[in-house]
Amino acid sequence: MLIGYARVSTDDQDLNLQRDALRQAGCKRIYEDQASGAQAARPGLERVLEVIRAGDALVVWRLDRLGRSLKDLIALVELLEGRGVGLVSLHESISTASSSGKLVFHLFAALAEFERNLIRERTQAGLSAARARGRKGGRPKALDPAKRRLAVKLYDERQLTIVEICRMLGISKPTLYSYLAEGQTATAGGG
Structure with missing residues (x-):
């Protein structure tokens, strides 16, 4: 019997494409x-492993719907093989029912892992290069330094509520609190 397994990473993604295939x-x-594939608990996959039988x-x-990593994917394939169960990946046109299918599976899995590592390395290199040029990353500050000082001053004067300060400056409470913390750090470090 052919038993299907489909997985999407977030609630925003749709399973229909995989279901149809x-x-x-x-x-x-x-x-x-x-x-997420990174999450250990995948009840659908656990159920598959309970019901699937030899033959x-x-x-x-796609292979990336099944394993969290190359190691995890290979361990899962070995588990399936030990039970006499094959693996078929529609997108990659792989079936572990044959020797050549097993070889192709291992090659594709290794290449996918290699590609993920390259992407990770490029991302880290890009972030390091940006930091070396003085870029910190993240969202830009909502207010310029003078308005941030004004926010701290209004807070310290205690004439307005936090909600009123936020509304007046067009910022959220967490943003105000981060400016207050920033102001305290600057005061402690500078004085």
């Missing part, structure tokens, strides 16, 4: 998760 591939049952095949739309 799995049904078209002939899956009789489809189990689903709406959780069945686990079908996924």
Whole structure:
């Protein structure tokens, strides 16, 4: 029997594309998760592993829907193989039912891990280069330094409520509190 597994990372993403592909591939049952691949708890996958039997095949739309990492993916494939269960990935056209399919699976999985590591390294290098040029990242301050000082002064004078100060300056309470903390740090460091 073909048993499908679909996963999306967030509630905003839609499972319909994966469901349709799995049904078209002939899956009789489809189990689903709406959780990050990094999360340990994936009840849909756990259920698949409970019901799948020797001779069945686990079908996924793409390999990255199944494993959190290359190590996790390979461990899962070995677990399935040990139970006599195959793995089919529709997007990559891989089936571990054959020796060549197993080889292709390992090559694709290794390349996917390599690509993720390259992206991570490039991101870190870009952030480091930006920091070296004096860029801190994050959102720009809502107010210029003079208005930030005014916010702190209004707060210290205690003539207006926090809500009134925020409304007057067009900022949120957390923004005001961060400016207050910034002002205290500057006062403590400068005086």
